[in-house]
Amino acid sequence: MSIPFQLNGRPVSFDGPEDTPLLWVVREHFGLTGSKFGCGIGMCGACTMHVDGAASRTCVLAVGNVRGRAIRTIEGVAAEADNAVRKAWNDLDVPQCGYCQSGMIMTATAMLADTPSPTDQDIDRWMTNLCRCATYVRIRQAIHAAARSLKS
Amino acid sequence: MKGVTRSVGPSLGRRRFLEVAAAFGALLAVPLDPAVAAKGDADADIELTDWIFIDAQGGVTLGLCQPEVGQGSYTALPAILAEELDADWPAVKVRWVMGRDAYKIQFRNEKPSQKEGASTSTTKFYARLRVAGAAAREVLVRAAAARWQVPVSDCATESGTVRNIRTGATLPYGALAAEAARLPLSSTPRLKTPAEFRLIGKALPRRDTAAKTDGSAKYGLDADVPGMLNAAIALSPTIGGWLVRINNEAEIRQQPGVRAIVRLDDGVIVVADRFWQALRAVQMLDATFSPGENGGLSTELIDRLAEAGLDAEIGVTALARGDAPRILGQNPDQVIESRFSVPHLAHAAMEPMNATVHVQPDRVDVWGSIQSTDASVAVISKISGVPEDKVHLHIGFLGGSFGGKIAPDFVAQAVRAAMAVGRPVKLIRTREMDIQHDHFRPNNKGRLRAVVDKDGYPVAVHARVCGQSLFATTRPNWLTKTPLGDYDESMVDGIYNQSYEIPNFHVDVIQTPLPIPVYFMRSVGSSAGVLFWESFITDLAHKAGIDQYHYRRHLLRNNPAALKVLDAVAAAASWDTPPPAGTARGIAFDTYHGRGGSFVTHVAEVVELVRKGDGWKVARVFCAIDAGLVVNHNTFVAQIQGGIGFSLTSALKSEITFSRGGAEQSNFTDYPLLSIGEMPEVVPIVVESDRPPQGVGEIMVAPLAPAISQALLHATGRRPDRMPFRPDVFKATA
Numbered sequence: 001m002s003i004p005f006q007l008n009g010r011p012v013s014f015d016g017p018e019d020t021p022l023l024w025v026v027r028e029h030f031g032l033t034g035s036k037f038g039c040g041i042g043m044c045g046a047c048t049m050h051v052d053g054a055a056s057r058t059c060v061l062a063v064g065n066v067r068g069r070a071i072r073t074i075e076g077v078a079a080e081a082d083n084a085v086r087k088a089w090n091d092l093d094v095p096q097c098g099y100c101q102s103g104m105i106m107t108a109t110a111m112l113a114d115t116p117s118p119t120d121q122d123i124d125r126w127m128t129n130l131c132r133c134a135t136y137v138r139i140r141q142a143i144h145a146a147a148r149s150l151k152s
Numbered sequence: 153m154k155g156v157t158r159s160v161g162p163s164l165g166r167r168r169f170l171e172v173a174a175a176f177g178a179l180l181a182v183p184l185d186p187a188v189a190a191k192g193d194a195d196a197d198i199e200l201t202d203w204i205f206i207d208a209q210g211g212v213t214l215g216l217c218q219p220e221v222g223q224g225s226y227t228a229l230p231a232i233l234a235e236e237l238d239a240d241w242p243a244v245k246v247r248w249v250m251g252r253d254a255y256k257i258q259f260r261n262e263k264p265s266q267k268e269g270a271s272t273s274t275t276k277f278y279a280r281l282r283v284a285g286a287a288a289r290e291v292l293v294r295a296a297a298a299r300w301q302v303p304v305s306d307c308a309t310e311s312g313t314v315r316n317i318r319t320g321a322t323l324p325y326g327a328l329a330a331e332a333a334r335l336p337l338s339s340t341p342r343l344k345t346p347a348e349f350r351l352i353g354k355a356l357p358r359r360d361t362a363a364k365t366d367g368s369a370k371y372g373l374d375a376d377v378p379g380m381l382n383a384a385i386a387l388s389p390t391i392g393g394w395l396v397r398i399n400n401e402a403e404i405r406q407q408p409g410v411r412a413i414v415r416l417d418d419g420v421i422v423v424a425d426r427f428w429q430a431l432r433a434v435q436m437l438d439a440t441f442s443p444g445e446n447g448g449l450s451t452e453l454i455d456r457l458a459e460a461g462l463d464a465e466i467g468v469t470a471l472a473r474g475d476a477p478r479i480l481g482q483n484p485d486q487v488i489e490s491r492f493s494v495p496h497l498a499h500a501a502m503e504p505m506n507a508t509v510h511v512q513p514d515r516v517d518v519w520g521s522i523q524s525t526d527a528s529v530a531v532i533s534k535i536s537g538v539p540e541d542k543v544h545l546h547i548g549f550l551g552g553s554f555g556g557k558i559a560p561d562f563v564a565q566a567v568r569a570a571m572a573v574g575r576p577v578k579l580i581r582t583r584e585m586d587i588q589h590d591h592f593r594p595n596n597k598g599r600l601r602a603v604v605d606k607d608g609y610p611v612a613v614h615a616r617v618c619g620q621s622l623f624a625t626t627r628p629n630w631l632t633k634t635p636l637g638d639y640d641e642s643m644v645d646g647i648y649n650q651s652y653e654i655p656n657f658h659v660d661v662i663q664t665p666l667p668i669p670v671y672f673m674r675s676v677g678s679s680a681g682v683l684f685w686e687s688f689i690t691d692l693a694h695k696a697g698i699d700q701y702h703y704r705r706h707l708l709r710n711n712p713a714a715l716k717v718l719d720a721v722a723a724a725a726s727w728d729t730p731p732p733a734g735t736a737r738g739i740a741f742d743t744y745h746g747r748g749g750s751f752v753t754h755v756a757e758v759v760e761l762v763r764k765g766d767g768w769k770v771a772r773v774f775c776a777i778d779a780g781l782v783v784n785h786n787t788f789v790a791q792i793q794g795g796i797g798f799s800l801t802s803a804l805k806s807e808i809t810f811s812r813g814g815a816e817q818s819n820f821t822d823y824p825l826l827s828i829g830e831m832p833e834v835v836p837i838v839v840e841s842d843r844p845p846q847g848v849g850e851i852m853v854a855p856l857a858p859a860i861s862q863a864l865l866h867a868t869g870r871r872p873d874r875m876p877f878r879p880d881v882f883k884a885t886a
């Protein structure tokens with residue numbers, strides 16, 4: 001049975017079990033590997049994508065639940081010219097190993113859409129993604145920088 | 153250091169390079185400059201040295217032999233080459249290279265091998281790469297001078313071109329490469345003076361950032377080989393246990409996509425079309441394992457063993473200066489004693505261990521998140537029977553490692569799976585397998601005893617460390633032999649080679665052999681040793697009623713290089729001004745000695761705790777480091793920021809415990825990582841010195857925990873002595 005949804009603005013459909021995690025559908029069937037596998041239990045956020053704009057941990061999200069919805073991945077963000085969040089990340093050289101950063105950018109983007117001028121406390125509350133390289137100092141700086149540039 | 157010579161069989165070496173580069177180009181090429189990437193006519197490359205390849209259009213490719221695990225080698229090492237070469241830095245390409253002697257480094261008494269580790273990427277390659285870049289630049293200049301028929305002194309270089317300083321004519325390197333390649337390379341070319349540096353010592357943007365923010369950076373996890381199958385693994389829950397039988401094999405075989413079940417001595421690999429199918433099937437697996445000999449292994453037992461060692465009559469002496477045992481023995485009532493304990497730790501890099509293997513009769517190709525090149529090649533060759541020179545590793549970016557991806561057991565498992573199915577296989581460990589079957593940082597306990605003089609400074613100290621030996625399992629030939637037995641110096645890192653003046657000093661070690669697989673982890677033994685040592689110094693200063701900074705200053709009074717770093721951190725933190733109410737500080741110092749004397753880096757940290765509600769929180773960390781010349785200030789500062797967060801994770805959270813013969817933790821639920829809200833502000837202080845680059849990546853880790861424990865002593869009156877420091881020790885007492 002086929003499950004249609006939008007992937008970065010393009011209509012796609014997945015033929016396979018409804019309970020397949022969206023992460024693996026996107027990585028293995030649609031070949032977009034920017035979203036990563038870190039824990040498989042919704043703890044780390046490396047697999048974060050947007051589902052109708054909301055940041056979602058897709059290692060624990062069954063593809064059956066996104067029927068007809070709009071999925072956006074890091075590749076979708078990267079396709080936008082002058083994306084303010086990515087630019088802030090690049091300007092501040094946030095990534096170290098980089099493995100968590102797709103998920104970080106997706107979560108930060110969703111936060112800024114909801115909370116355009118986040119306080120440090122807002123950042124602590126939203127950014128529950130994990131980074132083993134502990135790039136948190138620059139992540140915080142990049143979020144504030146992106147917020148400023150989105151406002152102007 | 154070896155001078156640069158052209159490799160003995162240039163055609164062979166070159167072919168190997170091109171082969172690897174071509175297969176791997178897609179993995180590591182960062183699309184910063186699509187024009188350069190698209191050109192990619194690799195066959196036109198002309199090799200000037202083992203590291204420098206120029207195509208006819210002038211495109212310069214620099215070889216990278218040290219994996220990029222996050223530390224910034226992908227930027228810093230090519231920058232050293234580009235500096236001396238005077239290459240056009242924004243336009244150069246960077247490619248993974250392997251298989252030549254020039255790429256190998258030697259650790260202690262090992263045979264030279266290609267691998268990343270022990271903070272050596274920059275220390276070991278700085279001089280080598282400068283000579284290579286400068287020698288290549290010289291032959292390009294001589295080729296231009298010959299073309300123009302002018303003396304070489306009339307030629308200058310900049311941004312990938314040679315310029316005739318009299319006529320202003322220019323020739324791009326691409327136009328000169330063929331002639332230059334025929335000229336002999338000097339092994340002692342003129343190197344730039346620091347004043348001439350344009351790249352080294354600056355804050356260079358990372359070359360891999362754009363690819364790491366647009367999803368295009370390829371990690372081992374992202375390998376995609378035609379015809380590839382995917383595999384998940386279940387390993388024996390008991391260390392040393394073995395597979396007895398699979399109870400539901402028929403059921404597993406019928407699961408969608410499942411192609412094969414591969415039995416290992418100690419586990420089961422399920423191979424399927426897709427990873428999610430393999431994962432499902434492995435989660436359904438019902439297998440019986442024999443616990444083997446270690447079924448009774450538990451943390452309680454491990455602790456009891458180590459504690460018994462602390463009180464044993466004698467240990468294996470690692471250092472004996474003066475006569476500490478006699479002085480302590482004669483003054484039993486004056487002995488000050490403290491005990492400490494650290495657990496096993498898992499590396500838990502964010503990218504779980506994985507490898508993709510394609511075995512063919514005459515070659516093996518492996519893509520993966522691999523930190524040690526040569527050790528992996530050896531294992532792959534042994535299992536597959538394909539000679540080592542036919543094993544091709546394609547290493548992309550690593551999603552972290554911290555020492556965890558050096559031990560190639562996960563690579564070996566992927567080779568077995570690929571051989572069993574006769575097709576390329578990607579094996580990904582789940583987080584659970586990655587943590588439970590890691591090679592852990594060993595446990596340790598310490599007992600420190602001292603007698604002090606009338607002012608409270610130590611006259612005699614006896615330090616005893618007891619726990620599992622890292623070297624005994626991983627590097628038996630690194631053990632130090634003594635008449636009383638062998639000892640593992642890493643167990644007393646930061647103690648036996650500490651910097652304070654102590655007239656009578658005795659250090660001994662007792663190993664408690666355990667069957668637990670262990671391995672190097674960022675900052676190695678010093679993550680335990682410096683906690684023990686600096687916390688003990690805290691106790692002595694506290695007892696003496698002397699300020700912690702000034703107590704350490706006194707003990708370092710004849711060591712100006714160390715004092716400079718300690719003073720720098722104290723000044724930055726305004727140590728001599730008492731902290732405001734609701735703030736408590738701690739200070740700690742360490743001189744990190746690279747293994748085998750490979751480098752010396754001084755580090756000092758001040759931690760500030762602030763009162764939050766009914767407890768204390770690590771709010772700010774000042775970190776001063778003298779690591780000689782800093783090649784890239786940008787990544788240097790990033791290493792300090794991230795290293796403090798990494799260390800704080802261990803200080804507050806990380807602990808692997810064992811029961812019934814296996815690790816009890818398995819995912820970020822019970823092996824949690826630091827979150828952004830727990831990350832302190834970090835104030836990096838770069839203390840420059842005119843020494844060549846020293847190790848950086850591990851240095852900031854060790855002093856953090858003792859600085860926290862000292863700040864807690866000031867804040868709460870209690871100094872914790874067990875890692876990790878659980879939330880209760882941060883509870884305010886008043």
Ligand code: FES
Binds near residue numbers: 059
């Ligand atoms: S992989 Fe999805 S939250 Fe960790």
Ligand code: FES
Binds near residue numbers: 097098134551
């Ligand atoms: S950058 Fe390495 S895990 Fe975040």
